[in-house]
Amino acid sequence: MKITDYDNVYFLGIGGIGMSALARWFVDRDKAVAGYDRTSSNLTDKLSAEGMEIHFEDNPNYIPAKFRDPEATLVIYTPAIPEHHDEFDFFKTSGFTIYKRSEVLGMITKDHKTLAVAGTHGKTTTSIMLAHLLYQADMNMEGLLGGIATNYNSNLLLNRKDEEPIIVVEADEFDRTFLRLNPTSAIITNMDADHLDIYGEHEELVKSFKEFIELIPKGQKIYYHNSLSDQLSGLIEERGLKGISYGIDEGDVKASNIRVEENAFVFDMSYETENLFFGGLVLHQPGFHNVLNAIAASAIALDNGLEREDLFSGLESYKGVKRRFEYICITDQTIYIDDYAHHPTEITSLIDSVRKLYPEKKMTVIFQPHLYSRTRDFADGFAESLDKADDVILMPIYPAREEPIEGVDSDLILNKMKNINKVVIDREDLIALLKAREPELLLTVGAGDIDREVVRIKNMLEAS
Incomplete structure (x- = not known):
C-alpha cells in the first residue's frame, strides 16, 4: 500500500517540529491523525485545535479505537522514541506498518521535483525562505519545514495546484536522516562539526554530506557556500553535477554592497553564471548569515521558475522563523x-x-x-x-x-x-x-x- 492509501496515521512523537509538519500534511489529505508525545507544548496544543487526538502518557490503552486496526492505520515514529516503549511495542507486535519519519519523507520526495536544503546550521531558515519565495509567487509547491514560518505560523506550506508540486524540504543530517530523501537539487549551507555523538568524528559527518550529494541526479544543480569549494568541487565534477557556489563578495552567486537601512539589511545580488543582477534587495531579518541564506534560496528559486519581481517582493515580505532572531x-x-x-x-x-x-x-x-x-x-x-x-x-x-x-x-x-x-x-x-x-x-x-x-x-x- 502507498502511505496515502491508509485511512488513519498515528505518530509516536507527534510534537516534534518535523513530525508535526508530516501530521499536518496527512490531515490535508483527509486522513485521521492522532499521536503520542512525552510532553505538551504550544505546538501540540495547536495540533489538537486542528483536530488531532494527542495524549502524553505512554499507554497503549490511550490509543483511540480507530487507530488500533493495522489494516487501516499507518504508524510513523521519530528516532527520539526509545526502543522499549509501550505504545511502540504494541504496534510492533500487532502487525502494523511502521515507518521512520525519514522513510516517509523519502516516499513523498521520490516522485516529485524536490528542492532540499542541508547544512549543520542555516538549513531551517534557508528552506523556509525558499518555501516562502515559491509560495508568495503562487507557484505549485509544498513545503515540509523544520521550523515555524512566522509569515504563516506553520511548518507546512501548501499551494498544490496538481499532483506535480515542487517539494521544499529541510534535509536533516541528524541520524543520517537526509540519506532517505530523493533530492532533485539541493543547497549545502555548511558542513561544520556537530552531532559527534552520532558521527564520532567530523570526517564521518562530511562523508555523510557527500553521500547526500550523490543522491542528486546527474546534470542537476548543487548550491554550496563558497568555503566548501575545496571539499566538494571534485565530487561535484565526478558526479556530473552543476556546482553553484555562493558567498559574500565571492562565488557564482554573491551578495555585495551590504548595508543597514532602518534596521533592514539591504544588498545587491549577482548570479554570474546566469548573467543576472538584482540591486537593492531588502531583507528585514538582519544578519550576514541571513544574507547568505537569502542568496542561496534566491538562486535555487530563480532556477526553478521564480520571476524577477517576485524575488524582490518575496525577500522583503519574509518575516523569518520562530526562534530565529x-x-x-x-x-x-x-x-x-x-x-x-x-x-x-x-x-x-x-x-x-x-x-x-x-x-x-x-x-x-x-x-x-x-x-x-x-x-x-x-x-x-x-x-x-x-x-x-x-x-x-x-x-x-x-x-x-x-x-x-x-x-x-x-x-x-x-x-x-x-x-x-x-x-x-x-x-x-x-x-x-x-x-x-x-x-x-x-x-x-x-x-x-x-x-x-x-x-x-x-x-x-x-x-x-
Missing part, C-alpha cells in the same frame, strides 16, 4: 531577541549580527547549552563565542535524549571564558537576576526548553 519585545529600557542558536558558529553569527544593529548597547546573553555531548565537544568554541557578549548568564544543560556525562556541565564553559561578567544560575533565579541587572539588549539563546522562559521574561520587561 525573533524580536520578542522592545521597551523604552530593553530590546529582547530570542534565538535557537546552539552551536558556537551560530552563536558567533548571532552576536555579530546584533552588534551590527546595536553597536552602542550593552549585550546580555542567556545561554542554555543543549546536550552533554555537544557541550563536551565544543566547550572551547562556546566559551569563545560567548566572550563576544558583554554579560553572560548560563543555565544548566538541557539533556534532551542524553544521560549526564561526568565532569560536563555549564561550568565547563564558564571556566573557559575570558569574560569576567559571567554566571551560572538555576531557572528559578533567572527573573530575579534580570530584574536586578536591568539589561538594555537581551538575548535568550539555545535549542532546549529555554523558550519556556520567553513569556516570563517578556512580562517582566514590559512591567518594569
Whole structure:
C-alpha cells in the first residue's frame, strides 16, 4: 500500500517540529491523525485545535479505537522514541506498518521535483525562505519545514495546484536522516562539526554530506557556500553535477554592497553564471548569515521558475522563523531577541549580527547549552563565542535524549571564558537576576526548553 492509501496515521512523537509538519500534511489529505508525545507544548496544543487526538502518557490503552486496526492505520515514529516503549511495542507486535519519519519523507520526495536544503546550521531558515519565495509567487509547491514560518505560523506550506508540486524540504543530517530523501537539487549551507555523538568524528559527518550529494541526479544543480569549494568541487565534477557556489563578495552567486537601512539589511545580488543582477534587495531579518541564506534560496528559486519581481517582493515580505532572531519585545529600557542558536558558529553569527544593529548597547546573553555531548565537544568554541557578549548568564544543560556525562556541565564553559561578567544560575533565579541587572539588549539563546522562559521574561520587561 502507498502511505496515502491508509485511512488513519498515528505518530509516536507527534510534537516534534518535523513530525508535526508530516501530521499536518496527512490531515490535508483527509486522513485521521492522532499521536503520542512525552510532553505538551504550544505546538501540540495547536495540533489538537486542528483536530488531532494527542495524549502524553505512554499507554497503549490511550490509543483511540480507530487507530488500533493495522489494516487501516499507518504508524510513523521519530528516532527520539526509545526502543522499549509501550505504545511502540504494541504496534510492533500487532502487525502494523511502521515507518521512520525519514522513510516517509523519502516516499513523498521520490516522485516529485524536490528542492532540499542541508547544512549543520542555516538549513531551517534557508528552506523556509525558499518555501516562502515559491509560495508568495503562487507557484505549485509544498513545503515540509523544520521550523515555524512566522509569515504563516506553520511548518507546512501548501499551494498544490496538481499532483506535480515542487517539494521544499529541510534535509536533516541528524541520524543520517537526509540519506532517505530523493533530492532533485539541493543547497549545502555548511558542513561544520556537530552531532559527534552520532558521527564520532567530523570526517564521518562530511562523508555523510557527500553521500547526500550523490543522491542528486546527474546534470542537476548543487548550491554550496563558497568555503566548501575545496571539499566538494571534485565530487561535484565526478558526479556530473552543476556546482553553484555562493558567498559574500565571492562565488557564482554573491551578495555585495551590504548595508543597514532602518534596521533592514539591504544588498545587491549577482548570479554570474546566469548573467543576472538584482540591486537593492531588502531583507528585514538582519544578519550576514541571513544574507547568505537569502542568496542561496534566491538562486535555487530563480532556477526553478521564480520571476524577477517576485524575488524582490518575496525577500522583503519574509518575516523569518520562530526562534530565529525573533524580536520578542522592545521597551523604552530593553530590546529582547530570542534565538535557537546552539552551536558556537551560530552563536558567533548571532552576536555579530546584533552588534551590527546595536553597536552602542550593552549585550546580555542567556545561554542554555543543549546536550552533554555537544557541550563536551565544543566547550572551547562556546566559551569563545560567548566572550563576544558583554554579560553572560548560563543555565544548566538541557539533556534532551542524553544521560549526564561526568565532569560536563555549564561550568565547563564558564571556566573557559575570558569574560569576567559571567554566571551560572538555576531557572528559578533567572527573573530575579534580570530584574536586578536591568539589561538594555537581551538575548535568550539555545535549542532546549529555554523558550519556556520567553513569556516570563517578556512580562517582566514590559512591567518594569
